[in-house]
Amino acid sequence: MKTPKRIEPLVEEGLVDEVIRQLMSGKEATVYVVRCGEEIRCAKVYKDANQRSFRQNASYQEGRKVKNSRQARAMEKGSRYGRKMQEEVWQNAEVDALYRLAAAGVRVPQPFICFEGVLLMELVTDAAGNAAARLNDIAMTEQQALQFHAMLLREVVLMLCAGVVHGDLSEYNILVDANGPVIIDLPQAVDAASNSGAAEMLERDVDNLATYFGQFAPKLNGTQYGKEIWALYVAGLLHPDVPLTGKVAAHKKPVDVGSVVREIALARKEEEERRRAQYEAEH
Structure with a gap:
């Protein structure tokens, strides 16, 4: 097919040899x-802000850092330069999240490079080698729904252990390859320790999963996995293999939120540095 204008710079730089087709x-x-070259990958071309139906809500921007104070001031003023910087921050958020989560062992597409507003990354495929279907397009039994739900809860826990909350998780941004669910679409991902809305976003993500899979496995309806996962995170007890019940006991003792957030931030930073070093050593 004809090369889209936004991908032309990648062709000129030798990063892409051919555009085969539009995927979605x-x-x-x-x-x-x-x-x-010999690899088949996918290129994600971000739409301009005025063309996106997903708005950059301030709740997603909280806690995101920019390179310098000039850029921060420009973004606050909403100048042309500031809007350009805001777009870069929005796009880089997904790249940063993908690298961070891949290093933590989360099932996400492998990122390669983000160039001129185009993210080049792994093409997720099914057992036959075709582009993987979205979760929403797959019919499943109750047993398979329970299995996929449990797998995705573990991915959510892994993400949170890496300090990341997806923020817009649903059946529409989960692919299914030969080994199960793969999480995609992360430009709205937030840092769990520095975003005050992270707990609410995590709970919404997990509730979305329960609502979808509850169509096939009614026992998932009314579960409270989101609240349970966040409570374990705040208490410093969350780890990838933690047993989950979907139930939460009522809290009676007030929590020192500020102290907890500081401890979480410190622990997350140490774990992130450890995982990054391990990832770089292995790759």
Whole structure:
């Protein structure tokens, strides 16, 4: 097919050899299947802010850092330069989250590079080698729904252990490859320790999963996995293999939120540095 204008710079730089076809178009980007040498990958072309149906709500921006004070001031003023910087922060958030989560062992597409507003990353495929279907497009039994739900809860826990909350998780941004669910679409991902709305976002993400899988496995309806996971996180007891019940006991003793957040931030930073060093050593 004809090379989209936004991908032309990647072709000129030798990062992409051929655009094979359009894979999907969503509320924030259009994704193409591309050939890079002998590898088949995908190129995610972010839409301009005025074309996206997903708005950069201030709740998602909280806690995100910019390179310098000039950029921060420009973003606050909403100048042309500030809007450009805001777009870069929005796009880089997904790249940063993908690297961070891949290092933590979360099932996400492997990122390669983000260049001129285009994210080049792994093409997730099914057992036959075709582009993987979205979770929403797959019919499943009650047993499979329970299995996928449990797998995704573990991914959510792994993400939170790495200090990340997806923020917009649903059946529409989960792919299913030969080994199960793969989480995609992370430009709205937030830092759990520095975003005051992280707990609410996590609970919403997990409730979305329960609502979807509850259509096939009614026992998931009314569960409180989101509250349970966050409570374990705040208490410093969350780890990838922690047993979950979907139930939460009522709290009677007030919590020193400020102290807890500081401890979480410190622990997350130490764990992130350890995982990054391990990831770099292995790759």
